[in-house]
Amino acid sequence: MKTLAAVVRRPGELTIEEITLDPPQAGEVLVRMLAAGVCHSDLHTYLGELRVMPPLVLGHEGAGIVEEVGSEVTRVAPGDYVMINWLPADGTCRACLRGDQHLCERLQETTFAGMLLDGTTRLHTDDGVDLKHYLTASTMSTRMVYMEDAVIPMPTDVPAEVVAITGCAVATGIGTVVNSVRAEPGSSAAVIGCGGIGLSMIQGSKLSGCHPIIALDLVDGRLEIAGQLGATHTINSARVEATGAVHDLTGPGADYAFDSVGSEVTINQALELIRPGGTVGVAGLHSARAEVAIPAGPLVLQAKTLRGAFGGSLKPRQDLPRLIELFRAGLLQTDQMITHRYRLEELRQAFADMQAGRGAKSVIVFDQEE
Numbered sequence: 001m002k003t004l005a006a007v008v009r010r011p012g013e014l015t016i017e018e019i020t021l022d023p024p025q026a027g028e029v030l031v032r033m034l035a036a037g038v039c040h041s042d043l044h045t046y047l048g049e050l051r052v053m054p055p056l057v058l059g060h061e062g063a064g065i066v067e068e069v070g071s072e073v074t075r076v077a078p079g080d081y082v083m084i085n086w087l088p089a090d091g092t093c094r095a096c097l098r099g100d101q102h103l104c105e106r107l108q109e110t111t112f113a114g115m116l117l118d119g120t121t122r123l124h125t126d127d128g129v130d131l132k133h134y135l136t137a138s139t140m141s142t143r144m145v146y147m148e149d150a151v152i153p154m155p156t157d158v159p160a161e162v163v164a165i166t167g168c169a170v171a172t173g174i175g176t177v178v179n180s181v182r183a184e185p186g187s188s189a190a191v192i193g194c195g196g197i198g199l200s201m202i203q204g205s206k207l208s209g210c211h212p213i214i215a216l217d218l219v220d221g222r223l224e225i226a227g228q229l230g231a232t233h234t235i236n237s238a239r240v241e242a243t244g245a246v247h248d249l250t251g252p253g254a255d256y257a258f259d260s261v262g263s264e265v266t267i268n269q270a271l272e273l274i275r276p277g278g279t280v281g282v283a284g285l286h287s288a289r290a291e292v293a294i295p296a297g298p299l300v301l302q303a304k305t306l307r308g309a310f311g312g313s314l315k316p317r318q319d320l321p322r323l324i325e326l327f328r329a330g331l332l333q334t335d336q337m338i339t340h341r342y343r344l345e346e347l348r349q350a351f352a353d354m355q356a357g358r359g360a361k362s363v364i365v366f367d368q369e370e
Helices: 040-046 160-181 196-207 220-228 242-250 264-273 296-300 316-328 344-355
Strands: 002-010 013-021 028-038 062-069 081-084 130-133 143-147 151-153 189-192 213-217 233-236 254-259 274-282 305-308 338-342 361-365
Touching (some): 002 344, 013 143, 013 344, 062 160, 151 316, 160 196, 160 254, 160 274, 160 316, 160 361, 189 196, 189 264, 196 213, 196 220, 213 220, 220 233, 233 242, 242 254, 254 264, 264 274, 264 296, 344 361
Parallel strands (some): 189 213, 189 254, 338 361
Antiparallel strands (some): 028 062, 028 143, 062 081
16 A cells, blocks of 8 residues: 655655555554654654664654554454554563663664564655664554554553653653662652653652752753743743752752753753762763763762663553553643644654754644544
8 A cells, every 4th residue: 555654765865755565464563653752852853863663653652543464463453452562572572571671672673773573674666765664663653564563552542642752751751760770759860851851851840749849951942831831940041051050059069960852961960950969860862873971980989870761661452552641640741741733754854853943742633644
């Protein structure tokens, strides 16, 4: 069948074009997409800065309706409303058995290789180019084929755009605070960057009972949203010396600093924000190709901890439905994070707005079909 998709053939080359999508094979499902989140990871991949290289179809946050299932599929059926899970773990490898499903050994062959379980792709251009499934998801397409493990049934009363961004931005941000770092009640937290992941870190800090919660960004509009979602204090780092301001609020420094950006500047800034013995959780990845110089002094002489936090340390089939229930209970304001909505054909504008710092979190909304 044909599907309209966001195709990157080479780094920096983006087209919205009709491509061929093969039908689902054994253990696979066909999903009609309703919404797809626009994430900085998509932008970095489009620019060739992350480990999954083109040619590929972009997108890894998504929600849709199952239209067809292959043989051996048991968890979903046609008509089911689902979230796309870009970290489909096998549940049997050493990493999964010790509880680290986000580090599943199979991910090297699927998610990071951009291939389905059999090592092949279902995506082909009209001129004969086989395309990778970006993070086994490729949600920026009107339809897509997934491994059964990559779709999770959802309650139908939750908006598709909320379901979509929960799969990565919300899960990564909240998971970094709750799962990876395990912030303690009554501790102080500083969050660098107030995009989708950063705003979720703020909400994760609130859920964990942190106080104060200090948001840092360069854009006043994002800081305003941060205040609405749980930040007790906001700092525009373009106008205020952030380290001194955080220390003024916390004394020796924050107990935790969460970096949603992941650049050399922000990682080192996060280490400056925390007290001796404090912890930095880094969930953002500005570029996999960037070298980050980190001074040893704060880590050794002040016993500071620098912790990477991939994918919010998720157990996807357990944690993603729980996050949706927190939204349904009114404990997460996921919908208030979304500031821009685009059609698939407007993806270049979505990336341009992201690079310019306009808005917080954006989504692609697909045309509804009967």
